Amino acid sequence: MxxxxxxxxxxxxxxxxxxxxxxxxxxxxxxxxxxxxxxxxxxxxxxxxxxxxxxxxxxxxxxxxxxxxxxxxxxxxxxxxxxxxxxxxxxxxxxxxxxxxxxxxxxxxxxxxxxxxxxxxxxxxxxxxxxxxxxxxxxxxxxxxxxxxxxxxxxxxxxxxxxxxxxxxxxxxxxxxxxxxxxxxxxxxxxxxxxxxxxxxxxxxxxxxxxxxxxxxxxxxxxxxxxxxxxxxxxxxxxxxxxxxxxxxGLSERGKITVIYNSMYGSVEKAIHHAIGELEKRGFKPVTFKFTDSERPAIGDILSEIIDSEALVIGVSVYENDLFPYVSYLLELMARKIRVGKPILLISSYGWSKVASSKVSDKLARTYFKIVESIEFQGQPDMEDLEKISEGVIRLLEAINQG
Ligand SMILES: Cc1cc2nc3c(=O)[nH]c(=O)nc-3n(C[C@H](O)[C@H](O)[C@H](O)COP(=O)(O)O)c2cc1C
Ligand SMILES: [Fe+2]
Ligand SMILES: [Fe+2]
Known part of the structure; x- marks a missing residue:
């Protein structure tokens, strides 16, 4: 051939x-x-x-x-x-x-x-x-x-x-x-x-x-x-x-929001679905990547979508007192490869101790990314958590408008 x-x-x-x-x-x-x-x-x-x-x-x-x-x-x-x-x-x-x-x-x-x-x-x-x-x-x-x-x-x-x-x-x-x-x-x-x-x-x-x-x-x-x-x-x-x-x-495409999450047993996923619903209500059609029992997207594809997004929603579960490994790896590569800032709404579920907010902040410390809101809950999100997510989505959209 x-x-x-x-x-x-x-x-x-x-x-x-x-x-x-x-x-x-x-x-x-x-x-x-x-x-x-x-x-x-x-x-x-x-x-x-x-x-x-x-x-x-x-x-x-x-x-x-x-x-x-x-x-x-x-x-x-x-x-x-x-x-x-x-x-x-x-x-x-x-x-x-x-x-x-x-x-x-x-x-x-x-x-x-x-x-x-x-x-x-x-x-x-x-x-x-x-x-x-x-x-x-x-x-x-x-x-x-x-x-x-x-x-x-x-x-x-x-x-x-x-x-x-x-x-x-x-x-x-x-x-x-x-x-x-x-x-x-x-x-x-x-x-x-x-x-x-x-x-x-x-x-x-x-x-x-x-x-x-x-x-x-x-x-x-x-x-x-x-x-x-x-x-x-x-x-x-x-x-x-x-x-x-x-x-x-790192110029953004207007209205582009990328959602990236992992979910082992569905807790993070439930919260992310709520965030996506809130975005869709406002006319956004987010690009979504998930690490689950059935899907494992390529990190290179995710990085490529991030670069021209206006904002990100990141969902991560706590895993061995740290971030779920693929999301952790993604954040590491985001810090290296993406030299511009994007606002982030962070959502995390833990079993017994919350660590996501500080771990993600550490990973993105020397970057231009900005965590506008961090919502962490134990196990499945309850009504109050979902309410916080709705508010978090509004904060995220405000952050976009503030440039
Ligand atoms: C392999 C594994 C390791 C975990 N390690 C921790 C941990 O170190 N600390 C913690 O608070 N929760 C830990 N958890 C609990 C998860 O963070 C918690 O169940 C969370 O709700 C998972 O969300 P998900 O089902 O959407 O992945 C662990 C769960 C699994 C399956
Ligand atoms: Fe080359
Ligand atoms: Fe080369």
């Missing part, structure tokens, strides 16, 4: 894409939607340039894909935008097939990182921030974009064609059925972009904004954006730039 796609982007520029239907990304994120690794091949007057690569298990496929366009021995330069192995994993095999001719163009920090991963005897050529590198008929401009997604990350801009090879930036999860933005339902794709941003680079959200400022500041306004994951934007590159900015800023 052919897992890869070779597609001409311009007369001299090709996409080499492999579709990876892997279960988890970085051994962490559930991605039933899959992921693509996009490498690019530029045929210039001064020789063939390979930008990035694929995961090591697809190295032979990458060579096959390259051979449909060029002899691997003709690759004169390999640009390593980012050392993470989803892109660099195939470099050893490519250099072997290339008889070690190619020079590796990269950030200074990438040198030791590559040497620590591969045994190839690399011929490095360090590129400088803002450097222009002539390929005869084409010029590559290299721009440092630290922390997108590692410290050594750079992007390249093909000056004459207005193509921004952006590596992880502007990428997304999923295996889009087509290659370009003019052929795909972008609205549907953007939810995988949001998930990718929050899961993979959420911790470095500020650097997305810094990179956008930097790229705009040096007058680069790409006509085509070719990321290392997902769709290529050529019809409307502003869509992906604006969306990245939106997600990095």
């Amino acid at each position: 052919v897992r890869y796609i070779v597609e001409k982007i311009l007369d001299n520029l090709y996409l080499l894409r492999v579709n990876d239907r892997v279960k988890f990304f970085e051994a962490l994120w559930d991605i039933p939607e899959g992921i693509t690794y996009n490498a690019y091949l530029l045929i210039s007057k001064d020789g063939v340039v390979l930008f990035d690569g694929w995961k090591d298990e697809y190295a032979e496929d990458l060579l096959d894909a390259i051979r449909t366009i060029s002899d691997p021995n003709d690759i004169k330069y390999i640009v390593v935008h980012h050392v993470e192995q989803d892109h660099s994993g195939s470099i050893q095999r490519v250099l072997e097939a290339n008889s070690g001719i190619a020079e590796v163009l990269c950030h200074p920090l990438a040198v030791k990182m590559l040497q620590s991963l591969y045994t190839a005897s690399f011929k490095f050529k360090i590129v400088k921030d803002g450097e222009e590198f002539s390929l005869g008929d084409r010029t590559l401009k290299f721009i440092y974009t630290p922390w997108l997604h590692w410290p050594e990350t750079i992007v390249s801009y093909i000056v004459e064609d207005g193509v921004l090879l952006s590596c992880d930036a502007f990428g997304g999860f999923s295996i889009p059925s087509t290659v370009f933005d003019d052929e795909e339902d972008i609205t549907n794709y953007l939810k995988y972009v949001r998930k990718y941003i929050v899961n993979v680079i959420g911790y470095y959200s500020d650097y997305i904004l810094k990179a956008l400022d930097k790229i705009r500041g040096i007058g680069v306004s790409p006509k085509i954006i070719t990321p290392a994951h997902g769709i290529i934007f050529r019809k409307n590159p502003e869509i992906i730039v604006d969306y990245y900015e939106r997600v990095a800023r």
Whole structure:
């Protein structure tokens, strides 16, 4: 079965894409939607340039894909935008097939990182921030974009064609059925972009904004954006730039409330159903995730919904004098990956001692999240507890309005 796609982007520029239907990304994120690794091949007057690569298990496929366009021995330069192995994993095999001719163009920090991963005897050529590198008929401009997604990350801009090879930036999860933005339902794709941003680079959200400022500041306004994951934007590159900015800023979708809870035997669930009823009475249709005997949502999906929510309702039961483990884990990742604040209504049920309010506050201590109301009750919620929840929902909605 052919897992890869070779597609001409311009007369001299090709996409080499492999579709990876892997279960988890970085051994962490559930991605039933899959992921693509996009490498690019530029045929210039001064020789063939390979930008990035694929995961090591697809190295032979990458060579096959390259051979449909060029002899691997003709690759004169390999640009390593980012050392993470989803892109660099195939470099050893490519250099072997290339008889070690190619020079590796990269950030200074990438040198030791590559040497620590591969045994190839690399011929490095360090590129400088803002450097222009002539390929005869084409010029590559290299721009440092630290922390997108590692410290050594750079992007390249093909000056004459207005193509921004952006590596992880502007990428997304999923295996889009087509290659370009003019052929795909972008609205549907953007939810995988949001998930990718929050899961993979959420911790470095500020650097997305810094990179956008930097790229705009040096007058680069790409006509085509070719990321290392997902769709290529050529019809409307502003869509992906604006969306990245939106997600990095944590902007909310009006009226979006996300409810997340666990319930072992139904006590928390009863209280949460009441909160949802109160929200629905006021016209809200919350996005709901629950950890129960029958459901276990993916943490990466929840984080992705949180980033553009206006507010959250979190329901948690007390478990071994602490928070129910999956909710505890979620809070830990919220603290790392979501760098903006959202108001929270906290609901908790305990058996003999209430701990949720202080435990959740601790977990979210160094974040911008704000617990507007915390309602804790023993066992099943009684009428008084439900009344408090109704009031809590009103407080939550007020917090949204107060921004
Ligand atoms: C495995 C397990 C561990 C628990 N540990 C505690 C605990 O340490 N402290 C406590 O007050 N209640 C504890 N409880 C009681 C639950 O917090 C309580 O029954 C709560 O109402 C559960 O709500 P739920 O059925 O919606 O999950 C525990 C319950 C279970 C099943
Ligand atoms: Fe990465
Ligand atoms: Fe990547």
